[in-house]
Amino acid sequence: MGFRDLLQFRHCDRTIFTLGDPAGPTALRCPICCQAVRFGLMEAPVRIQTPIRDGHQAACSFLITSQVGAAGFSEENESELHVGISNSKGVVFSYTELGVLHQQVGWEQSIIVPLVAPGNDTLSFRMLWDTQLETFSNLNTWTGDRFQEQREFGSCCYGFALSYINHVMRSEGSEPITREHFTSQYILHRMEAASKYLSVYQDVCQHGYHSTAESYRSWPTY
């Protein structure tokens, strides 16, 4: 199941979330009063892009997926998360008890952290990325029988992915990034946004819309 974008707007003194209307905002009706909604200046509905997207469509990215489906992105289930790194063709490399897997399916519902700025995304960069990722994943560190041993150091899939990022950063002459820094800068707000999106999305799917008295100025960004 794919997730859809949400539309957020104000009406009836409430902030309302609905599924992004394919007919466009002109055809929008308020689900509370059933009136067609007209928007003044600065009131245009906001489209909230789903934070859960196909990781195989995301080149050169850090991906977070859940082994229990999207429900795993909600706060209570975070232990079920699994992370990996995609190559330029959307093949996802991740460290498991079987060693490093190279997967072309299975990451369709992922939270995506792009690692490469669009301007740096050249063909030669992509080729280098793919070669480095292949070589790195073949290192003896990432064999299946060492998985438990790595886990003791809090390593596992996250350790593999972050070590690869640091491997690339070092090769570019940059300082490595710590786990705490990476998590707080790149992961936490995305997890928070995904968790919030999911709770709203589930309500929209069940009831046709979600509304709250809160007036959101901004949605967490990702």
Ligand SMILES: [Zn+2]
């Ligand atoms: Zn209304």
